[in-house]
Amino acid sequence: MGLPTGSTPLLTYARLIELYRLGKISFKNVITVNMDEYKGLDENHPQSYRYFMKKNFFNHIDILPQNTHFLNGMAQASDMECSRYDTLIKQLGGIDLQIGGIGCNGHLAFNEPGTSFETRSHLQRLSEETIKANSRFFDQEKEVPKEALTIGLKTIFEARQIIILATGKSKSQAIYEALLGPYDISCPASLLQKHANALFICDSEAASLLPQDQLKNGFSLKPSSY
16 A cells, blocks of 8 residues: 555545454555655655554554555765655566555645656655645744655556545645646646546545536546546
8 A cells, every 4th residue: 555644644644544443454564655755854854654554553553563665865865765665666566556645736745736747756855835734733934844755656646546535625726727728747646537546535525626516426537537
């Protein structure tokens, strides 16, 4: 499984924890790869994504620590660290299920607008919009890292199944562009228009710009039409 961080998946993780505690699911045989990590934050920093995953998910289920994988934000050579991560994902056989969020500007993981659809893991300079959006997790905006290590769009696209979660009015334009806008790097999430097994799960506010008459009976895009 490919996993995201941020506020969007928190309820999903809480529900999975509940199902685990009820004895309905187990994670003993699950291997995870997280999508990204801030450059310059070690794993014990409260805003690092490894810390986030332990606090909000891994510490509450039966997943084996050696089966949870992350990019190392403290790696001296970012290119070598990204190459290591790509090799790891390949050795694991690729990602079966990728869960993700979507940025207000349409980014997936930390792949900002303008990122090639052919990218693998890389060091990404964060946009001012992303830095501002993520500043809510820090005491001051100036504390938000300006760079992050992220899996690439091609790696995301190669996942066998993809689920994108979106909540809130602030995501409505990104959802519209991802589903009904042009297939273009100006909206990284538009990449999924061509994926054969991608599901967007949105609340009413995030879906507010989509054709409401179609939403009543389910909204579907067929990749073969692109």
